[in-house]
Amino acid sequence: MIIRFHHAQITIPKGMEEEAKRFYCDILELPEISKPDSLLGRGGFWVQVGDQQLHIGTEDGIDRLLTKAHLAYEVEDLKTIENRLKENNVEMLESVPIPGYERFECRDPFGNRVEMIKAI
Numbered sequence: 415m416i417i418r419f420h421h422a423q424i425t426i427p428k429g430m431e432e433e434a435k436r437f438y439c440d441i442l443e444l445p446e447i448s449k450p451d452s453l454l455g456r457g458g459f460w461v462q463v464g465d466q467q468l469h470i471g472t473e474d475g476i477d478r479l480l481t482k483a484h485l486a487y488e489v490e491d492l493k494t495i496e497n498r499l500k501e502n503n504v505e506m507l508e509s510v511p512i513p514g515y516e517r518f519e520c521r522d523p524f525g526n527r528v529e530m531i532k533a534i
Contacts, residue, residue, distance in 0.1 A: 421466060422485055425473035426524045431459055434470055437522050441502050442487075442495070444468065463487065478525030486529035492516050495530050 426434045438444050444461035457472035468485070489495050496506065499520055507519040509529070517531040 419466060421460075421469050423469040423471055424485065424522075424526050425471045425476060425478075426458070426522075426526075427476075428457055428472040428474050430524065431457065431470075431472070433523055435459065437502075438468070438470065441498060441504075478527075479521070482527060484519070484527035484529050486517075486531050489530050489532050492518070492530060492532045 435446065438461050439446050444463055447460045447462050447467065449458075449460050458470045461468045461470065496518055500506065504520050507521070507527075509517055509519045512531075514533060515531050516534050517529060519527060519529045522528055
């Protein structure tokens with residue numbers, strides 16, 4: 415039986431790992447974790463999100479702005495993360511209200527849609 419997600423993966427263009435680390439590790443403050451040696455040559459990197467992992471792989475030829483696929487990060491302080499993103503020139507997107515939640519959306523530097531959400 416499936417019991418939970420082990421990890422999720424998004425992709426960035428090949429060779430853009432340092433810019434992605436600036437967004438995911440520096441701005442969002444997600445700690446980088448080691449990849450297995452067998453996967454080091456494939457590019458990308460992994461980060462820890464609570465008790466789960468986000469694998470950031472590399473892939474060219476994808477227009478990430480054309481999809482609404484995304485990850486939603488549950489946050490403790492929505493305003494703090496929103497301000498941090500705005501201070502780093504990340505544009506906030508309109509999002510449809512969901513009863514019982516405050517949330518906003520943006521796109522990472524590569525076009526991946528990102529949602530921040532907090533129960534109220």
